[in-house]
Amino acid sequence: xxxxxxxxxWSNLIYLKFDALRAxxxxxxPKSDFRMKKGFVxxxxxxxxxxxxxxxxxxxxxxxKEAVDFAVANNVAAKKAKLDEQKAKAFNxxxxxxxxxxxxxxxxxxxxxKTPQVPAIGNLFSDTSNTFAKAIGALRQSQDPAVxxxxxxxxxNSGGQGISFVLPNSLSAGFQxxxxxxxxxxxxxxxxxxxxxxxxxxxxxxxxxxxRYNVTKAYYQAEAAQExxxxxxxxxxxxxxxLIEELDVNRLELAKATLESQINLQNQMAEVGLxxxxxxxxxxxxxxxxxxxxxxxxxxxxxxxxxLKFDAKNRIEYDLLTTAVTLxxxxxxxxxxxxxxxxxxxLNYNWTVQTQKGSDMFTRQNTYDPNxxxxxxxxxxxxxxxxxxxxxxIPIFDSGLKMMQVKQAKLEQMKMQADFENFxxxxxLQFISAKANLNTAIGDEANAQRILDxxxxxxxxxxxxFTSGLSxxxxxxxxxxxxxxxxxxxxxxxxxxxxxxxxLDKALGVK
Numbered sequence: 001x002x003x004x005x006x007x008x009x010w011s012n013l014i015y016l017k018f019d020a021l022r023a024x025x026x027x028x029x030p031k032s033d034f035r036m037k038k039g040f041v042x043x044x045x046x047x048x049x050x051x052x053x054x055x056x057x058x059x060x061x062x063x064x065k066e067a068v069d070f071a072v073a074n075n076v077a078a079k080k081a082k083l084d085e086q087k088a089k090a091f092n093x094x095x096x097x098x099x100x101x102x103x104x105x106x107x108x109x110x111x112x113x114k115t116p117q118v119p120a121i122g123n124l125f126s127d128t129s130n131t132f133a134k135a136i137g138a139l140r141q142s143q144d145p146a147v148x149x150x151x152x153x154x155x156x157n158s159g160g161q162g163i164s165f166v167l168p169n170s171l172s173a174g175f176q177x178x179x180x181x182x183x184x185x186x187x188x189x190x191x192x193x194x195x196x197x198x199x200x201x202x203x204x205x206x207x208x209x210x211x212r213y214n215v216t217k218a219y220y221q222a223e224a225a226q227e228x229x230x231x232x233x234x235x236x237x238x239x240x241x242x243l244i245e246e247l248d249v250n251r252l253e254l255a256k257a258t259l260e261s262q263i264n265l266q267n268q269m270a271e272v273g274l275x276x277x278x279x280x281x282x283x284x285x286x287x288x289x290x291x292x293x294x295x296x297x298x299x300x301x302x303x304x305x306x307x308l309k310f311d312a313k314n315r316i317e318y319d320l321l322t323t324a325v326t327l328x329x330x331x332x333x334x335x336x337x338x339x340x341x342x343x344x345x346x347l348n349y350n351w352t353v354q355t356q357k358g359s360d361m362f363t364r365q366n367t368y369d370p371n372x373x374x375x376x377x378x379x380x381x382x383x384x385x386x387x388x389x390x391x392x393x394i395p396i397f398d399s400g401l402k403m404m405q406v407k408q409a410k411l412e413q414m415k416m417q418a419d420f421e422n423f424x425x426x427x428x429l430q431f432i433s434a435k436a437n438l439n440t441a442i443g444d445e446a447n448a449q450r451i452l453d454x455x456x457x458x459x460x461x462x463x464x465x466f467t468s469g470l471s472x473x474x475x476x477x478x479x480x481x482x483x484x485x486x487x488x489x490x491x492x493x494x495x496x497x498x499x500x501x502x503x504l505d506k507a508l509g510v511k
């Protein structure tokens with residue numbers, strides 16, 4: 001759909017069709033009625049166009065600043081950078097937790113389908129004065145068949161038979177607490193974590209800067225295409241006026257066809273420009289938007305003639321590479337710390353139960369009092385065990401493994417330092433190139449303005465001569481086409497100045 005500003009062209013075309021229909025019926029419309037009919041048709045076109053726009057939904061208008069702010073919040077690359085920053089924050093905490101107390105629990109179940117056995121030692125219990133024999137006598141009072149079977153097996157005298165001190169079903173549950181007391185690798189990891197997070201924040205800032213640059217460039221291109229489109233539309237109105245007044249129709253029809261071809265091309269460029277801007281902003285491509293800022297206003301705000309002073313330290317990449325070199329140094333130190341010992345403390349506590357049947361694990365059993373030799377009440381079958389200790393690990397010999405790891409880390413640090421030095425030279429070269437491109441664009445704009453002014457004078461002069469009958473339609477059409485072409489070139493030269501200035505700002509590290 002054409003913008004509202006083009007409705008005058010549509011109304012002219014509709015009126016011509018209407019007038020041609022009347023002529024075919026042998027009627028003629030006096031020129032005094034033309035303005036009234038044209039005004040009626042224009043109002044009709046406006047109403048239809050407004051209705052069509054209302055049906056397509058709300059159209060959002062964006063200034064350059066609003067477009068950039070929206071992109072920083074909604075562009076996919078910006079969202080991913082912020083997610084990476086959150087991930088880095090979580091990784092920082094992961095490093096910290098390695099030196100904090102660690103608690104773990106465990107539950108283990110074992111079933112011996114064939115229990116281990118040792119030779120029977122029945123003679124040990126044959127002496128009635130023996131304490132073990134007294135205990136066996138007390139346990140004989142138990143009504144538990146499993147206990148009776150175990151006692152029978154235990155008191156056998158045959159040396160060829162064996163007994164087992166392990167029951168088929170065993171279940172243990174417990175927990176362990178560990179605490180790292182000293183590990184050089186952990187110490188260097190703690191020191192590096194702040195720089196790791198700083199790297200993620202700088203990466204986010206660099207991504208946002210790139211998004212600002214891309215959106216700004218896309219905004220300039222889209223606005224330039226829109227303005228060029230409007231200028232060509234104004235030129236088409238002049239040709240339509242000449243057709244309506246029947247001034248050398250054939251020559252003007254040719255000029256109109258040429259101009260319409262330019263307009264179609266410019267319409268496509270304007271459409272693609274808006275699509276590119278919406279993509280850079282993170283908008284759905286089906287969203288209807290219009291641009292608030294004009295190139296002239298944007299040029300004033302860009303301050304293309306300001307003083308320039310280059311310093312690589314103003315670039316985000318400078319801080320990013322500095323931090324990267326520091327991190328490589330931490331990596332070397334961490335690899336070297338593999339030669340140092342580590343000390344860990346631990347505490348284990350668990351409960352174990354063994355039964356003949358799996359169903360008896362959670363039942364109670366009779367207990368034996370060795371002082372009285374009697375069976376007293378019942379108790380659970382779970383037996384607790386506790387353990388506390390220290391673990392010291394001392395590296396002695398690894399066939400040069402850590403030495404090679406340290407060497408590789410040093411080489412990586414040297415490579416990063418080389419990248420850092422190369423960036424200093426490359427960034428200065430980028431500044432010099434961007435400054436030269438801006439000066440060239442400013443010069444091209446001045447030339448384009450002079451050419452436009454001259455072509456406008458020529459077109460105005462030929463228009464006056466043609467109206468007075470002193471000039472041919474060929475000269476008028478040619479001057480009009482040159483004027484329209486130079487208008488588009490002027491718009492493009494303004495856009496080139498703005499883009500060159502944004503590239504210079506990027507080279508300078510302007511945030």
